[in-house]
Every structure is written in C-alpha cells, then in structure tokens.
Amino acid sequence: MKCKFTLLMVLFCMCLSFTSNAQEVIDSKFGKGIINVIAKDSSWSMKFATRMQILSTSVLSANDPNSTEIEQNFSIRRARFKFDGFAFSPKLKYKFELGLSNRDISGGSQFTRNTPRYILDAVVMWNFAPNWELWAGQTKLPGNIERVISSGNLQFVDRSLLNSRFNIDRDVGIQIRHIDKLGKNFVIREKIAISQGEGRNVTEGNEGGLQYTGRIEFLPFGEFISKGDYSSSDLKREPTPKLMAAINYDHNNNAVRERSNLGGYMFLSDGSLYQTNINTLFADAIFKYQGFSFQGEFAQRTAENAIATEADGTPATDADGVATGDVVNVGNSLNLQAGYLLPSNWEFSGRYTNIRLDNIAGGRDTDQYTAGVSKYLSGHKLKVQSDLSYTTINGEGDNWMFRLQLDVHF
DSSP: OHHHHHHHHHHHHHHHHHHHTTTOOOOOOTTSOSEEEEOTTSSBEEEEEEEEEEEEEEEEESSOTTOOOEEEEEEEEEEEEEEEEEESEEEEEEEEEEEOSHHHHOOOOGGGTTOOOOEEEEEEEEEEETTEEEEEEEEEOSOOHHHHSOGGGOSSSSOOHHHHHHOOOEEEEEEEEEEEEETTTEEEEEEEEEEOSSOTTOOSOOOSOOEEEEEEEEETTOOOGGGGGGSSSOTTOOSSOEEEEEEEEEEEEEEOEEEBTEEEEOBOTTSOBOOEEEEEEEEEEEEEETTEEEEEEEEEEEESSOBOBOTTSSBOBOTTSOBOOOBOOOEEEEEEEEEEEOTTSEEEEEEEEEEEEOGGGTOOEEEEEEEEEEEESBTBTEEEEEEEEEEEETTEEEEEEEEEEEEEEO
16 A cells, blocks of 8 residues: 555656646657656766556357357557656666556566555666677667567557567566677677566565576668667668567576466476476567568466476475466467558558467467558557457467557657
C-alpha cells in the first residue's frame, strides 16, 4: 500500500504542475516528450514522455466450423511513463520507465514481495571510453531483435509467438557494450550481460545462479538512419540497402523458472526450487531499403534436465503429493515478416511464425499466419494498426484473431 500511495502522490503532483502551467506555450513538438529540461550549468537533463496503446481483440474459434461466437475484448495494452537524460555529464545517461497498465504490472509473486511490478527500466549508462558503455540496473537483456525493439516501434499490433515463448526479457545486472568500425561502412557491435537470472523486479533472491548473455551484430553497409535497425518498419525509407545480422547466446545457470528468467517457478515438494541449466540461442536479421523491410528470427531453447524432478529422480510434486507438471519450455521457433511502406504512409505487411516444442514440453506444433495494415499519422508516435491472424496447432485450425490498436506517444 505504501508503494501505491507514493506513486499516486507523485502522479498527483505532476498533474498539478501541468495544470498550473496549462496556458503556457512551450517550444516542443508532438512525440518529442512532454517535458524537456536541461540545467543552466549543463550538469543534468531530463525528458519526460508518456505513451498508451488502446487495443481491441476479436477471436473466432476455427476448431468448430459451426461456431459463430466471437470473443471480443477492449483493453489498455500498455500505459507507460518514461524519463531519460544525463546526470553530471552527457557521458552518464539514465533511463527510468514505469508501466501502469494491468499487463505491465502483473506477475507479482513471493519473490517480488507480492507487489505490482511497476518498474520496467531503471538503468544508468556510462560512456567510460570511446565506443564503450557500461550499463548497470534493470533493463532489457541484449536478446532477440524483436524483443529489443520497443513495443511502440513494432510493425504489427504486437510481437510474434516466437517472442512470447522464447524471449529473455528484462533482468537486473550489468552490461558492457562496444562498437567497432571496420573501413568506411562496416560496423560490429558487441553486447555482454551478467544478470540475476530471474527477471524484473525480483527482491527475494538470488534463487538460482547467474545469467550470462552475449550478442554480436554485423552491419556490413553501415548504420541505419535514426537507429532504424531497432524499429520494425522502414519509415525513413533508407536510400541505400541496410542490413543488420546478429547472433545471441544466453546461459542461465541453475535457472528456476520454466522459460529461463520468465514463466512459472518450478517448486518441489519441500518448498525449494528445482534448478537446471537453460540455454537459449537466437539468430536474427533486419533489412531495409526504400520503404521495404524484412525481419527474420530463429530461436532455440535447451535445458540440461527439462523435467522438474525431486531429489530421488521422481517427477516434482507439491506439498500434497500432486505432480506439478513443471517443465522447461524447450524447442525452437522461426519468425519471418516483411512489409512495404507506401508514400502515403500506409503499410501492408505479412508475418509467418512457427513454434516447435519438444515432446518433453508438450510437443505441439503451432503455425501462425498474419496480415497487417498500418497507417502512420506521425511515424510511430501516432499510428493505427490492425492485423488478422490464422493459427493452427498440429496442422488443425485453432482460431482466427483480428486486432485493432491506437498507439499514441507524447
């Protein structure tokens, strides 16, 4: 309750501040942040921005050809506050982001003291030498490109099934990042992270071992305009071909959750946690040229011992002796998507995703085919997106899903 009260007081004070200056004309453009300030002596700066996504989802079962009942839902998919800038020196940057929607703050457990998970990012980035940065705090791990791209810069309404099953998300720890430039255009970026291994907002731990992540990116034709390799669509209409290809490897030592640092905790009958080494491999690429964009990803997860077992080798049970069925989400996935942005800023896109889980993890093969249409009114800062997906499981139709979303960034 104390955490909620403090947060509400902060928001209330901010609203009073905005109201008191409601008639003041400010020199700021839409999408560039609500507040942009810098100290007179240039010792610090801060930009405050907010964004929201209003989503409508309709699902029709494809299992029963006679079914006409549509499940419909409206939701606030995301609602977030973001602060960033520098402290003391432009070489010491920070980012602080809060999530306020139910989906942003859900997932609390005894390891987060059963509190909402408001904090998304709380990280400091120190440019301690040319082309080198040290990051410390909670933020996204250097994982697959689809996850690292902001949810506000996506080509479709939301990320693919590959990301929902295999991504490694956020964690608390340190990261080292480096950029190499070879010749006139060739760029190589290396990113290494050491983190706690149990995801964001964990306060009770470390329950297992540490998590080690490495990513290397190759840009043979030089860097994209305005960091376009971390934005799905080619809104800048790259005048020359641009490509980024990358490979990731993540090792979570003695992991205690079903999807590395995500998913349910794997408990044993005595209340302790099952531990096993989990490895996740990613390979991805993004290409852009004159409005056309392509993105491809491959993910594979393995585990030393995927099935949660007691000390005597029998399947894990709860305190009442009932089998938990806990198992690591092992298998592989492929995601391919492409789109073309018309001069009118309408974009048409398509995506194919498959999930191939090992028999040990259920063995279901899932395929999803998605067609999307987006209208960019002010780039990714103000857009309307829709997509239609057809999903099959083990070759049989499962459902049709239509989504419509309004995305607004201030």
